[in-house]
Each structure stands twice: as structure tokens, then as C-alpha cells.
Amino acid sequence: MKIWLAFLIGFVLPFLSGAGGQTAPPNNTALDRLPPNWRDDRGETLRLQALHGEPIFVTMAYTACHRVCPMTMARLTELQRDLDASGVSAEFLVVSYDPANDDPLAWRRYRTRHGLFRGNWHFLSGTPADTERLARVLGFEFWRDGEHVMHDFRIVALDGDGAQRGVIDSAHGDWRSLL
Amino acid sequence: MTRQVCRVAAWALCLVGACGLSSHAVAADNQNDRVTALEQKLDRSLKLIEQLAARVRELEAERAGTSNLTQPAQPAQPAPPARPAEAAQQAAVAQSLPQTQQRLESVEQQLTQLADANAARGGGGAGVPLHGFADAGIGNHTANEPGLQGANIGALDIFLNPQLGEHTRSLFELVFEVNSQGQVAPDLERAQIGYQFSDAATVWIGRFHTPFGYYNTAFHHGQEIATSLRRPRFLLFEDQGGVMPIHTVGAWLTGAERLADGRITYDVFVGNGQAISSGSIDPRSGGVAHGGAIYGGNLGYVFGEILNGLKVGVSAFRSNISDDEQLGRITQVDNTGVYFAYDTDRFEYLGEYYRFNDRDLTDGGPARQSNAGFLQLAWRLPLATPYVRYERAVLDQGDNFFALQSNGMSYYREALGLRFDLDPKSALKLELGRTKNTDRNIEQWTDAMLDYAIRF
Numbered sequence: 001m002k003i004w005l006a007f008l009i010g011f012v013l014p015f016l017s018g019a020g021g022q023t024a025p026p027n028n029t030a031l032d033r034l035p036p037n038w039r040d041d042r043g044e045t046l047r048l049q050a051l052h053g054e055p056i057f058v059t060m061a062y063t064a065c066h067r068v069c070p071m072t073m074a075r076l077t078e079l080q081r082d083l084d085a086s087g088v089s090a091e092f093l094v095v096s097y098d099p100a101n102d103d104p105l106a107w108r109r110y111r112t113r114h115g116l117f118r119g120n121w122h123f124l125s126g127t128p129a130d131t132e133r134l135a136r137v138l139g140f141e142f143w144r145d146g147e148h149v150m151h152d153f154r155i156v157a158l159d160g161d162g163a164q165r166g167v168i169d170s171a172h173g174d175w176r177s178l179l
Numbered sequence: 180m181t182r183q184v185c186r187v188a189a190w191a192l193c194l195v196g197a198c199g200l201s202s203h204a205v206a207a208d209n210q211n212d213r214v215t216a217l218e219q220k221l222d223r224s225l226k227l228i229e230q231l232a233a234r235v236r237e238l239e240a241e242r243a244g245t246s247n248l249t250q251p252a253q254p255a256q257p258a259p260p261a262r263p264a265e266a267a268q269q270a271a272v273a274q275s276l277p278q279t280q281q282r283l284e285s286v287e288q289q290l291t292q293l294a295d296a297n298a299a300r301g302g303g304g305a306g307v308p309l310h311g312f313a314d315a316g317i318g319n320h321t322a323n324e325p326g327l328q329g330a331n332i333g334a335l336d337i338f339l340n341p342q343l344g345e346h347t348r349s350l351f352e353l354v355f356e357v358n359s360q361g362q363v364a365p366d367l368e369r370a371q372i373g374y375q376f377s378d379a380a381t382v383w384i385g386r387f388h389t390p391f392g393y394y395n396t397a398f399h400h401g402q403e404i405a406t407s408l409r410r411p412r413f414l415l416f417e418d419q420g421g422v423m424p425i426h427t428v429g430a431w432l433t434g435a436e437r438l439a440d441g442r443i444t445y446d447v448f449v450g451n452g453q454a455i456s457s458g459s460i461d462p463r464s465g466g467v468a469h470g471g472a473i474y475g476g477n478l479g480y481v482f483g484e485i486l487n488g489l490k491v492g493v494s495a496f497r498s499n500i501s502d503d504e505q506l507g508r509i510t511q512v513d514n515t516g517v518y519f520a521y522d523t524d525r526f527e528y529l530g531e532y533y534r535f536n537d538r539d540l541t542d543g544g545p546a547r548q549s550n551a552g553f554l555q556l557a558w559r560l561p562l563a564t565p566y567v568r569y570e571r572a573v574l575d576q577g578d579n580f581f582a583l584q585s586n587g588m589s590y591y592r593e594a595l596g597l598r599f600d601l602d603p604k605s606a607l608k609l610e611l612g613r614t615k616n617t618d619r620n621i622e623q624w625t626d627a628m629l630d631y632a633i634r635f
């Protein structure tokens with residue numbers, strides 16, 4: 001019996017020891033799970049890891065949307081106003097649903113048209129695969145219908161560690177709970 | 180007791196090790212199965228870890244002289260000295276715990292990576308995402324059947340656009356409608372499969388919305404997506420009384436190319452020539468035994484910085500159309516159109532104008548001119564979107580193409596509407612309209628309608 005146990009333990013231990021370099025520390029915060037690099041409206045690369053330590057509010061939008069996205073921008077503006085009143089700094093990420101059309105120039109024009117000039121607001125575009133991945137990780141549902149992108153209203157809040165702190169959407173609209 | 184502990188520990192370690200083994204073994208399975216299996220194994224492993232930890236605490240307590248942790252009031256008993264073999268086994272178990280924890284973290288990380296990979300693939304584990312539209316209405320007339328009134332079911336529009344790969348695209352729109360007899364009629368309104376070479380060029384094959392003007396490709400069978408309660412009458416779908424070839428079955432090349440400021444869009448298509456059957460246009464989705472073809476194109480320009488949101492364009496098509504009234508007769512329908520769409524956060528202005536120059540190829544008669552158009556103005560206000568629309572069609576009744584269609588008479592319609600976006604996925608629309616047929620059967624009626632439209 002003892003021999004059997006010793007054999008069993010000896011058999012199992014190599015698998016438990018993580019041989020083969022599989023023991024890298026897990027990265028499980030929402031921010032860590034997002035694609036790391038995005039192109040911003042200045043045409044520069046924004047590394048999301050560089051935002052660690054600050055609360056982050058993430059939403060998705062596209063420049064040709066005139067029905068849902070204006071409402072999202074209005075909510076973000078209200079959120080920014082409340083943060084300013086509380087003396088809290090935060091980063092705002094607006095990620096394009098439609099990266100094929102929303103290049104840096106399109107985003108710059110969008111900022112100008114909507115008067116969104118704050119430096120802590122980042123209007124980002126990525127590859128279609130990265131866009132899809134970010135949407136899945138943060139729970140943004142969208143689908144294309146010809147020229148239209150069908151999507152919902154949603155803002156996700158991440159804390160300074162990159163963990164998801166809360167969501168506001170059509171059903172949960174009180175953004176003050178995220179402050 | 181010690182033997183029992185060892186047995187528990189051995190089985191636990193064996194199972195945890197099996198997790199590690201199986202995480203390699205399932206590599207060949209699809210990722211969804213792997214995610215599910217790993218989740219289950221992770222749960223089991225965590226339970227075993229808890230059992231082991233509790234057991235080790237119990238053993239340590241025994242060694243410290245406490246026979247039962249749940250009875251601290253009992254006087255402490257001296258722990259019997261552990262035999263060397265048992266002590267070694269206990270030490271092995273205790274030593275393996277942090278390793279097991281490490282292993283579990285690794286499994287957890289694999290699980291996260293697999294979940295992310297699955298997400299990046301588009302959630303294939305859930306199959307093809309099911310989307311769609313639906314609407315129901317009530318009014319003194321139904322939206323498209325002026326002879327009916329009361330409540331009516333609009334349509335249930337099942338919309339599928341599975342992502343099949345980096346370049347292959349597909350789109351299927353299966354619509355369930357209730358016809359004027361109250362029967363549910365399924366209709367595969369769109370079924371197109373395409374290859375996307377780049378943003379500048381995608382080739383589709385199948386049944387698609389004929390790319391003339393703006394409205395017909397921008398809006399489809401789901402009413403939620405359109406600002407107004409109903410389409411312009413001459414742009415209704417064929418089975419609802421529209422007089423244009425709304426659908427084409429064939430091949431379609433489409434794309435857009437960015438210019439210095441704006442964007443140019445183009446469409447070129449060719450397909451089966453339509454037929455007029457039982458008073459309405461038949462796209463002949465199953466192919467043609469005889470008759471002609473339809474071909475045409477569309478060229479548009481989307482403004483950039485200046486006049487942002489404005490698109491203007493021209494389109495044209497020619498279709499050789501047969502009918503079931505006279506075998507072998509072909510009517511050549513030539514259509515040219517101009518359009519604009521000015522869509523901003525504050526308003527949506529749409530306008531289209533089409534001119535027909537049709538010819539009966541069988542008798543070689545003169546060309547017959549007709550025209551149709553509409554102008555729609557909508558304003559996006561904070562609480563609602565009011566809109567007005569005027570549409571007019573002057574259709575030559577000597578033209579077989581219109582004369583053979585049940586709804587092919589001239590008319591005008593004035594409409595005033597209000598759209599409430601209750602949330603991003605549902606809208607309530609109200610419309611008052613006045614329609615007058617100006618030839619064939621001259622008559623006039625007024626509509627008051629409500630429609631509740633959703634998407635999912």
C-alpha cells in the first residue's frame with residue numbers, strides 16, 4: 001500500500017510542479033485580458049498597460065452612428081463632470097466598432113464636431129480581431145448590418161488595478177454608482 | 180487515521196494530476212469543450228484542495244495535542260509520536276500543497292487564455308449569433324394593406340451573418356410575414372455569400388437588395404432600423420406592392436475607397452432578369468429558364484470634413500423583364516436615379532428620384548417614361564424624432580412593367596410621423612398619412628398608425 005502511494009505521489013508530482021514553464025503568474029484582470037496596443041486619434045500607439053493605476057471608463061462607438069453613440073458621449077461627458085467635481089482623475093477609452101472607417105482622421109473630426117477635447121479621452125481603433133476581442137471581454141455586443149453597426153449603450157468601469165468595477169447600460173443607468 | 184489521510188491525499192493528488200494530464204490530452208478537442216472541461220476540473224480540484232487543507236490542519240492539530248478541533252474545551256491529549264513512514268507521507272502531502280496551488284493557477288490561466296481565444300474567434304461556442312427584428316402595429320389601416328385595419332403583425336426578421344473566416348462573409352435574412360389572408364409566409368429575403376478582398380472590394384453572390392439609390396440598401400425588412408414607420412410605397416418589397424425590382428439574384432461587386440477628404444463608394448451588379456407574376460415582381464431566385472438579365476451600378480460620394488454625414492450618388496440599371504400575361508414578351512426597363520442622404524446627430528434628410536425609360540421589346544413600341552421619388556426630413560430631438568415625407572410616382576399605364584403590377588398606379592403620399600426611441604433596441608412610431616392614387620383606380624385615404632419595432 002505504501003509503495004503504491006509513493007508511486008502515485010511520484011507519478012503525480014511532476015505534473016503538479018508545472019514542468020515546461022507553465023507557471024507564469026496569471027493575468028486575470030479585465031485590463032490585462034484586453035489586446036494591449038491600440039491606435040489613437042493622433043495616429044500613435046496607446047499601450048493600455050500604461051494606464052494602470054488610474055480608473056478607466058471604456059465604451060465603444062463609431063463615428064457614423066447618430067442614434068446611440070451621441071447618447072453615450074453625453075453620458076461620458078456627465079461622468080467626466082462628476083469626476084471633476086469630486087477631484088478624481090480617470091482615463092476614458094472610446095473604442096471603434098468600425099475600425100475600417102474610423103481611422104485617426106475620422107476620430108479627430110469626431111472630437112472636433114462633438115467638442116471632446118479632453119486629453120484623458122482616447123479615441124481608439126484596432127484590428128477587427130482586437131476589436132472583437134475587447135468587445136467580448138468587456139461584454140459589448142455588436143453586429144454589422146450593411147452600413148450599420150447594431151449595438152447597445154454600455155460603459156464599463158475598470159479600477160486602478162484593471163479589474164472590472166461596474167457597468168452602466170440600458171438597464172443599469174446610474175453612473176454615480178461607478179464613481 | 181493516518182492511512183485514511185494518505186488515501187485521501189493520494190486520490191486528490193491523482194485527480195489533480197489527472198487535471199494536468201488531461202489539460203494536455205484535450206488539446207485536440209475544440210476549444211469550447213476544453214473550456215468547459217477545464218472549468219469542471221478546476222472546480223473539482225479546488226474542492227480537493229479544500230479537503231486536503233482541512234485534513235492537514237486536522238493532522239497538525241492532532242500533532243499539537245488537540246484531538247478534535249471542534250472540541251477545544253476538552254483537555255489536551257499528548258499526540259502519539261508519528262512513525263517515520265507516516266511522517267514522510269504527511270510531509271509529502273504538505274509539500275505538494277503549494278505545488279498543487281501553483282498548478283491550479285496554471286490551469287486557471289489556461290482557462291482564461293482559452294476563454295479569450297474563444298472570445299476573439301467570435302464566440303463560436305455559442306454557435307451563430309441569432310439577431311433579428313420584429314414589429315407589430317395598429318391603425319385605421321395597416322401599413323401596407325389599405326384595405327385592412329386594426330392590429331397586425333408586421334414581420335419577424337431573423338438575421339444571420341456568421342463570420343466564416345478572414346475573407347468570407349455571409350448574410351441571411353429570413354422573414355416571417357403575415358399576408359393579407361392572415362397566413363404566415365416565410366421568405367428568404369436575402370441570402371448572400373461574399374468574399375472580401377479588402378475594404379475596397381467585396382464580391383457577393385446570391386440574393387441581395389438591388390443597389391440602386393440609397394434607401395434600398397441602407398434599410399431592410401427590420402422596421403426598427405428605419406426612422407419612419409414604413410418604406411416609401413414605390414420602394415415596398417415586391418410581395419407588399421413595391422414597383423421596383425427590390426431584390427436581385429446574381430453577383431454584386433461593392434466597395435469604398437477613401438479619398439483626400441471623403442470616400443467614394445461603388446456597386447456593380449448583374450443578375451437574373453425579374454418577371455411579373457400574378458401582379459407582382461418575382462426576383463426569380465431559383466434561376467431563369469428564359470428571359471433576360473438585370474445589370475447596373477451605383478456611384479456615391481460620402482463627404483468628410485465639410486458636410487460631414489452627407490452622401491450623394493447616382494445609380495442606373497437595366498432589366499429585361501418577362502411576364503405571365505404573354506409568353507415571350509420582354510419589357511426592357513431602364514432606370515436612372517439620383518439620391519442624397521444627409522445623416523447627422525441632429526437630423527436625417529433623405530431624397531431620391533428615379534426616372535424610367537421602358538420599352539416593349541416584343542412590339543418595338545415607343546419608349547415610355549415614368550418617374551418616382553420621395554423626400555424625407557427627420558429631426559433628432561432629445562425626446563423624439565419627428566419626420567415628414569412626401570412621395571410621388573407618375574407611372575405610365577401604357578408601360579407593361581407598371582400596367583401589369585397590381586400596385587403599379589400613380590400616386591402621391593404625404594406623411595407626418597414621430598419616432599420615440601424607448602431604448603437602443605426598441606422604438607415606438609406614430610404616423611399620419613394621406614395617400615391618393617391618381618390614375619387607374621382613383622381613390623384617396625388617410626392613415627393613422629402606430630408601430631412598435633424592436634431588434635434583438
